[in-house]
Amino acid sequence: MTQPRKTNLETEMLVNVRDLAVTFATGGSTINAVNGVDLDLAPRETLCILGESGSGKSVLLRSLMRLNPARRTHVTGSIVVCGHDIQRAPERELADLRGSVVAMVFQEPLTAFDPVFTIGRQISETIMRHEGVSRGDADRRAVELLELVQVPMARQRLAMYPFELSGGLRQRAMIAMALSCRPRLLLADEPTTALDATVQIQIIVLLRRLQQELGMGLILVTHDIGVATETADRVAVMYAGRIVEQSPIAEFVANPLHPYSRGLLGATIEAAKDGNRLKTIMGAPPDLSRLPPGCAFLPRCERAVAECRSVMPSLRSPSVGRAARCVHVERE
Amino acid sequence: MSEQLTLPIRRYGQATNARIGEIEKAVQPLLSVRNLVRHFRLKRGMFNLSRQVIPAVDGVSFDLFDGETLGVVGESGCGKSTLSRLIMALIEPQAGEIAFDGKLVGSRDMPLKEFRRQVQIVFQDSYSSLNPRLTVEQSIAFAPRVHGTDRREAIAAAWDLLDRVGLRPDQFARRYPHQLSGGQRQRINIARALALRPKLIILDEPVSALDKSVEAQVLNLLKDLRAEFGVSYLLVSHDLNVVRYMSDRILVMYLGRVSEIGPVQAIYSDPAHPYTSALLASRPSLDPMARHTEPPLIGDPPGLDAADAGCRFRTRCRSAEPLCHQIVPKLTAVSDGHWSACLMADRNSGHSKTIMRTRSAAPMEEGSR
Numbered sequence: 001m002t003q004p005r006k007t008n009l010e011t012e013m014l015v016n017v018r019d020l021a022v023t024f025a026t027g028g029s030t031i032n033a034v035n036g037v038d039l040d041l042a043p044r045e046t047l048c049i050l051g052e053s054g055s056g057k058s059v060l061l062r063s064l065m066r067l068n069p070a071r072r073t074h075v076t077g078s079i080v081v082c083g084h085d086i087q088r089a090p091e092r093e094l095a096d097l098r099g100s101v102v103a104m105v106f107q108e109p110l111t112a113f114d115p116v117f118t119i120g121r122q123i124s125e126t127i128m129r130h131e132g133v134s135r136g137d138a139d140r141r142a143v144e145l146l147e148l149v150q151v152p153m154a155r156q157r158l159a160m161y162p163f164e165l166s167g168g169l170r171q172r173a174m175i176a177m178a179l180s181c182r183p184r185l186l187l188a189d190e191p192t193t194a195l196d197a198t199v200q201i202q203i204i205v206l207l208r209r210l211q212q213e214l215g216m217g218l219i220l221v222t223h224d225i226g227v228a229t230e231t232a233d234r235v236a237v238m239y240a241g242r243i244v245e246q247s248p249i250a251e252f253v254a255n256p257l258h259p260y261s262r263g264l265l266g267a268t269i270e271a272a273k274d275g276n277r278l279k280t281i282m283g284a285p286p287d288l289s290r291l292p293p294g295c296a297f298l299p300r301c302e303r304a305v306a307e308c309r310s311v312m313p314s315l316r317s318p319s320v321g322r323a324a325r326c327v328h329v330e331r332e
Numbered sequence: 333m334s335e336q337l338t339l340p341i342r343r344y345g346q347a348t349n350a351r352i353g354e355i356e357k358a359v360q361p362l363l364s365v366r367n368l369v370r371h372f373r374l375k376r377g378m379f380n381l382s383r384q385v386i387p388a389v390d391g392v393s394f395d396l397f398d399g400e401t402l403g404v405v406g407e408s409g410c411g412k413s414t415l416s417r418l419i420m421a422l423i424e425p426q427a428g429e430i431a432f433d434g435k436l437v438g439s440r441d442m443p444l445k446e447f448r449r450q451v452q453i454v455f456q457d458s459y460s461s462l463n464p465r466l467t468v469e470q471s472i473a474f475a476p477r478v479h480g481t482d483r484r485e486a487i488a489a490a491w492d493l494l495d496r497v498g499l500r501p502d503q504f505a506r507r508y509p510h511q512l513s514g515g516q517r518q519r520i521n522i523a524r525a526l527a528l529r530p531k532l533i534i535l536d537e538p539v540s541a542l543d544k545s546v547e548a549q550v551l552n553l554l555k556d557l558r559a560e561f562g563v564s565y566l567l568v569s570h571d572l573n574v575v576r577y578m579s580d581r582i583l584v585m586y587l588g589r590v591s592e593i594g595p596v597q598a599i600y601s602d603p604a605h606p607y608t609s610a611l612l613a614s615r616p617s618l619d620p621m622a623r624h625t626e627p628p629l630i631g632d633p634p635g636l637d638a639a640d641a642g643c644r645f646r647t648r649c650r651s652a653e654p655l656c657h658q659i660v661p662k663l664t665a666v667s668d669g670h671w672s673a674c675l676m677a678d679r680n681s682g683h684s685k686t687i688m689r690t691r692s693a694a695p696m697e698e699g700s701r
Contacts, residue, residue: 052543052544052545053543152631166632167408167632168631168632169632196407196408196570196632196633197407197570197572197611197614197615198407198610198611198614198627198628198629198633199407199632200614200616201614201615201616201624201627201628202627202629202630204616204624205624205625205626205627208623223543223544224616225544225618226615226616226617226618227616229616229617229618229619229620229623230616230617230620230623230624232620249620250620250621253618253619253620263545264544264545267544267545267547267548268544268573268618277552277555278548278551278552278577279548280545280548280549280552281545281548282549284513284515284516284546285543
């Protein structure tokens with residue numbers, strides 16, 4: 001990536017997604033995984049996408065790097081990442097982008113790494129591919145990277161295969177590989193879900209520190225509100241393929257707008273005082289192949305009214321920087 | 333044993349039918365586990381000749397009382413799932429014994445078949461623990477039929493149980509597991525566990541595979557059923573919040589051993605073992621203004637193959653001293669019903685940071701925990 005950048009990227013949004021819809025064809029039915037998402041990310045911002053399984057959060061994240069299986073996926077809308085039109089970019093340009101401009105950390109590092117190559121080989125290969133440096137230089141960078149993510153005895157670890165490392169070290173190595181070409185945007189899909197509690201908090205603190213030191217944009221996908229409160233500047237809550245609420249994290253925790261957000265926060269055990277029952281959201285998420293025309297959360301909502309049934313509520317913004325898809329939210 | 337009498341046991345379902353003698357019964361543990369040991373040999377190296385041994389459960393003892401929920405917490409590889417399988421006799425221990433209702437399991441008084449009628453288990457993976465070729469009602473009625481209930485009666489009981497776990501029998505009884513969501517399947521597993529009217533249900537990570545909103549539904553259901561059926565739970569989980577919400581007492585495991593055991597309030601507000609403190613401090617903060625700046629522990633839990641003399645937590649402990657490399661700490665009482673396996677909990681251990689709040693710092697005698 002030696003060419004001069006086309007526009008002034010420091011002031012421009014890192015991510016600009018408009019009206020994104022992603023559907024998968026499976027068997028006889030069509031799964032509407034993402035249904036009209038608008039999303040922006042400013043440079044150096046950390047956004048958490050919060051949602052349950054099947055909410056479309058991982059599919060949205062993968063679309064940003066065009067990682068969804070091309071043959072079965074139908075995508076409409078526009079995705080611009082760091083000034084590049086991801087939808088229209090030829091495969092060759094995408095291969096340049098992935099790793100150098102935008103990089104991804106996956107949930108399960110054991111399956112994301114290639115089991116037959118050492119950690120060091122996989123990291124230096126990425127550096128050589130994108131920066132055209134010699135193997136020796138790439139190997140030196142790999143050692144620095146492992147030290148950056150606080151892997152003890154970095155030099156020895158580089159000669160190890162993924163299965164020889166513990167879960168926490170593997171995830172650190174995964175982060176080192178993602179950072180190897182100094183990406184401007186880091187995507188992380190449930191990066192701490194597979195880890196133990198004492199290791200999870202280490203990775204959270206590390207990710208936040210790296211994001212600040214390297215000045216990256218960071219999008220974290222998680223189902224865990226705790227991960228969001230530890231890392232995010234802003235949260236986007238997804239339900240049935242739509243962003244139902246976007247808020248700065250502090251305001252989200254103090255005063256969630258959408259009934260689903262309220263339900264999620266109420267269902268956390270911390271919210272239940274000793275001995276009290278947990279507040280629950282009744283029912284289960286909707287079938288993504290048969291979404292209703294109105295609000296998808298309606299069957300589970302305690303405040304549903306007639307107008308929720310006919311059309312999906314538009315985004316309403318009660319204050320600057322906040323918005324929710326609910327008819328009960330007062331506009332500013 | 334006298335310490336045990338003062339344990340704050342919350343009892344459920346007895347308000348209406350409390351009888352004289354009920355108090356006496358509460359003293360007798362429902363389940364007693366003594367010095368349970370299970371090591372696994374690692375298959376590694378040419379022809380699996382490696383002699384490396386993993387002490388997954390290494391001398392675990394505890395009591396579980398009638399009507400209480402005992403939570404077992406620890407990180408992956410600490411042996412908590414092996415422990416639950418040992419109790420269910422799904423794998424055999426190499427040493428140690430289990431008594432149920434005061435009778436030795438496997439003896440003539442408590443043969444395995446009778447024990448398994450009284451103790452049931454709910455697994456984490458709700459799908460693989462159900463037979464895909466049986467309908468919901470057949471699955472629930474299966475065990476009662478094995479134990480001699482006639483078919484029509486067993487199915488009727490299954491319908492009743494479906495209703496109690498919050499699924500409409502006319503809608504769900506004839507469905508197959510693949511036609512259900514994860515939360516619904518876990519409700520079926522709970523109904524099936526209740527079908528034999530057991531006294532104890534082992535819950536092995538019952539909500540770990542569920543979404544948060546569904547998790548809350550299932551936890552509430554489990555609490556309701558405990559009151560309704562008067563069962564006791566042994567709840568195994570890695571989730572400290574789940575365990576706190578559900579349990580009366582907590583047992584913390586680290587690398588195959590009990591590091592701390594005590595009433596839930598004591599463990600969460602005043603942990604006596606440095607591992608427990610670190611585990612509690614590792615929970616993500618829910619206040620964005622009070623985020624972690626430093627992780628409480630560094631490094632991963634070491635593999636169990638590193639097991640040897642001394643305290644197993646010493647490699648990650650900030651308070652470790654040379655003494656900790658030599659002495660295996662015994663469970664020591666720090667307050668009523670609250671024990672910690674740390675040299676700092678024992679005033680006479682010689683550790684420089686001995687906790688002075690210790691009231692009676694005598695190491696616990698065998699068999700009294």
